[in-house]
Amino acid sequence: MNGIKPLPINKSTHNQYGQAMTEFVVSVGFIFLVLFIVVPTFGKILDIKFTNQQAARYVAWERTVWLQDMNAWGGNANTGDFDISSNEFESVAIRSNSALSNSVSNRFFNGQGQAVIKPISSSDADGASGDVSSLWTYTQSKQSMFQSVEVMDTEEQDTPAISYDVLRVLETGLKTITGPINTLLGAVGADNDDLMMLDYNFQGYYSPTVRTSLNTGNAKGGGNGKWDRNDGDWGGGIEDAIFQNWDGRFTANSAILADGWNAQSVGYYQDRADNFVPSTVFDNDLFDVVKTAASLLEGGPDNSAIYKLDFGEMGVEPMPGEDGAPLDVTCDDGHCYYDE
Template sequence: MAEFVVMTAGCLLLLFVLVPVVAKLSDMSYKAQELARYTAWERTVWYNSFGSSDTLPSQIDTKDGYLAIRSDAAILNSAEQRLLPYEATTRRFAATDIDQPTASNNLWRWTHSGQAMTTAGSAAASSGLLNSATPSTAYSVLDTYNDVMGTVNKVLKVISFGGGDDDFLQVAHPTQNFYKSTIDIPVPMAGGRLGGQPLLGDRFANQLNVKANSAVLADGWVAQSEGHFREKTDDFVLGTLIEDNPLWGVVRSLIGIFEPSFKDVNFAPVSTKPMPDGDVNCNTTTGFCYFK
């Protein structure tokens, strides 16, 4: 009986208390890793609206809606709302997805207590998503090349009377696109109760932080509209430098007086119109197919 009492008080009772706590903390550790991967992956499809010019392609034009843009805060808020809510299923994407999490998003609770282990918005507020230079010699070479071509393009801009392609002969690709996410979920240790008594003292409040890290190389073109794609494809077309030169327009108009067909001359026939979604007629002899 003495051995049973010692074992119950010293082992089993302690085990019953620790198993739910350890299980929840393990669950939080897994969720932190999931949030870290989610926030890093989001940078492969969204550009940072508050990023420096180095983090964006050179042809960015947000007012025309060329790019899908989200701030770091919006991504972190979205991650917490979609992955940490106290719900049976993951929330679907909605307009409020990027808003700051509300009090309804408390996830875990201490055993024998209604105290939330983490308050809504605390994970997003404590976490971060930063970009850095892509760790590659090729990107260093690319930066140097673009700097040199940028100087050359300034001379061409003078010859073009302020016209021409601003990114002519430059590779339109961001070089600061190595993103690192750091997730930090602060866990208030105080508040849990057992038998009406505090499970942990107040000195343990906010002493635990569940952390995880992830990284991603957002190395895609991410052409997100027809206009954006055109801007990224015409930088090495010499005709764009000519067509955007105001002087060329005058010359074409003057010659067009004597030869009307000259008005239709176009040195920059870059077409980025999408292929029509329709049936085609295929010639079995030649092997070529044509849209109807």
């Protein structure tokens, strides 16, 4: 063989080939586990978390257009100024906490996420209805991830600000001064208990909390628990490993200062204007007697300018008009009127 010796066969090389193949299969298995199970699951969880945050913002915003049910919780200091009736533009927009909670469920969780967009209606406040998003399901069990949503801490609170504390002190001082005056005016027929009162809503602060809970039991997929194994194969409980150190709840807080002017009645605007324009103070029988007596110095009521002084409530109605143009104005002896 011309002195050439064959190379010895290295058995360890063949063993390494088998080991590398095993490592490759295991590595690919874990990669596919992440791609097909873990990533979709986390994506769905993050979507529910985002929805929970949006729901918390919605609850806070709703209190700028719906006041709380005053009959249910006693109302605040301004309750007596609200004019609640069946007349158009004279009613107060009220929604209870339970109705608001139902609205959150219907507009963010129940009946949402489907191919057909669920329209918003007044029935949303009646009770939660409809299936939750079909996207919110566990990858393995195909069961729903969503369990429930809670709306908490919805009560109106005192506004946490130094300026409001100053206003409270100022209002207390004004009440001390105007109290005896209102008593005397009431004796002669005047009626304005809130004369010169600031009439601010010192509350109007809301900081609601929305908590969404996941159904952690459905993550087991019918198995016994995390990484459930059956005869050496992966079972149905891979996703529930996420909840070993987490209770599956999302909590989102929001806050808003809502005086609620846009939700209050025309009567309330009327009352606020009347507090600072003391015209109603002189709208009583005693002042009518004084006007009549003073008119005698000018030749009697028919010839007296003093007698023609007229006091009453401040008008807060929009400028009257017709076909989009304001009505003409006619003036007579210093009094001007719209031609209606």
